[in-house]
Amino acid sequence: MKRKGIAALLAVALFTVCLAGCGQTEPVQESSNPTTQNSQPETPSSDPESSESETDSGAGADTTVNGDAPAVYMTTDISSEGLMAIYNALEASPTGNIAVKLSTGEPGSNYLRTDLIGDLVQSLEATIVECNTAYGGSRSNTAMHYQVAEDHGYTAIADVDIMDEEGSITLPVEGGDNLTENYVGAHFENYDYFVVLSHFKGHAMAGYGGAIKNISIGIASSEGKTNIHTGGKGGSMWSGEQDAFLESMAEAGKSVVNSLDGNILYINVMNRLSVDCDCDGNPAEPDMHDIGILASFDPVAVDQACVDLVYAAEDGQSLINRIESRNGLHTLEQAEKIGLGSRTYQLVSIDE
Template identity: 60%
Template sequence: MKKTNRFARMLTLGLALVLAGCAGKTTGTVSDNETGNASNPSAVQGQEASSQTSGQQTNETDSEDAPVVYFTSDISAEGLVRIYEQLGWEPSGKVAVKISTGEPPASNYLRPELIGDLVRKVDGTIVECNTAYGGSRASSAMHRQVAADHGFFDIADFDLLDEEGEVEWPVTGGTRLTRSIVGSHAENYTDWLILSHFKGHAMAGFGGAIKNVAIGMSSPSGKVYVHTAGTKTKGSIWYGDQDAWLEALGEMVTGVRDHVGAEHIVYINVMNRLSVDCDCDGNPAEPDMHDIGILASADPVALDQACIDLVYQAPDSASLVKRIERQNGLHTLEHAEEIGLGSRTYRLLNIDE
């Protein structure tokens, strides 16, 4: 592995994306009239803010002080293990592997055949929480059946963190939340591997490491608490202030990080099946852009930002970019950096070189 000039690397990667992007095109697009915040001023602000990322600009730097994000284009079980090993992470106790089990019948969750080797390598337990919006994973019995149907029981032990209740971990330094409300079984784990499928999201614009923790580790009432930016723990998750809920995402993650310790949590994002829709959608739009790779970091903000930059650099990402900008998705990263969750500036190390 070697470090190359970042502008040359961007040019090389861009050419590779053009060549790769010719395959697998479909018709999944984003409509201007989708349910969401198309008329919300924050969406317009998001379009303005995103100009810093568009045009193949990047938050990548050569500074040795910046957090490292590792990249491989090898989306395979072997590639996933290899990029994990670059992190040099040594869990000290019981490992939780946080994934999304995926909403039936056709979501783009990470398949067991892709993640199984890594889960076994860390001797991890796959963990999830029940949903707050109905669907097939709203109760423990239904959720366990989905996890079994999707093959996760075949590769590891499975634990629903909120099956026996919830606990609260304090959030400090935020403007929206005072606590993270997580499934009570979270207390049983010392180390966390946050294994996320990077994709679009109807409410957040995109979903990656930050959302996988902020919503994925929250109990149903905790999910409502985050979605409503700390205003309630029961009722509808639909909330009028878009920027406030985006800010709550990062604040929830700070509560988790501070409780478990930053050295006990690492993050991996898989950039395949890049639909505009989340894995909580059982019938997502078919991706109309090509797969990109796998990225890993100890910094969730740097990791999600690097994924965003690669999306904006891709020649066939118009639908996903539109979804991100419509929801002002970059504000999640702006606020997360402001409150000290991580850095939007990063060093990208391509382990394929």
């Protein structure tokens, strides 16, 4: 099952192609969760003007190619050099106190390794930032979390800041269907620019994790994570309604982008494409090939492009099943609806 217009994506080299998002038929439910309902996503408009991101790029860089849909840059070179090249393709000029937001990952997970990201982080003279988890594990309190960051090599390449070690601050949520405010780590306000560096993969609750999850759940404090999971209703984070949770991720993400006034960019690394996320210390072994690194000033566009590449892959069915069994595409639907970004984009290969 493949999406319209993307069957030849991986053969793209040095040209631009405009892609609309999903349009699959007969969603496949994952057998491990047969009661989860799937909604068939609508195909985004092919007219770039109808869905172009409202997000400002910041730092004077262009968000689009030829003034049309948001540009998503791609390389198949998953290396330190490839990561630097994809960052440079954005022609961004971050200033001030720069944060690199990533997932430090549970021990044993597929977290981003320092031999891949170290050169980029150090070239930016950035601080690696994270927030504590709300589910227990090895990163649920600050002391344990700093130890994990050290064990995974992050403290050797940069300063690390667990942003909610001194609690939360609130950001207003505008135009949301579930949230009116978003609780983020109190140190969030110490940074002028965010480079959002995400490992794209599956997720047990969200279906997939990429840029939107990293700026919502990832920047939310421990209490903020519960707020998102429950759709703003509070209580146990495991008792929330699924679609409200997915929508709340998009809404929380928009509050972060609005507060930064465009001083943010997004890089998704598509390697070790397990159906499980980096919050799982015993993830399923990936059964599909690595794809590449993608970057954009639009979080919706870069996540949609990653999803489309998974659907185009001949060996992507396990991850497709995970996404659909959790109705994961609904996050993208809500994100575009509230103006976080565009599901229509132009994919630009930087490979020679």
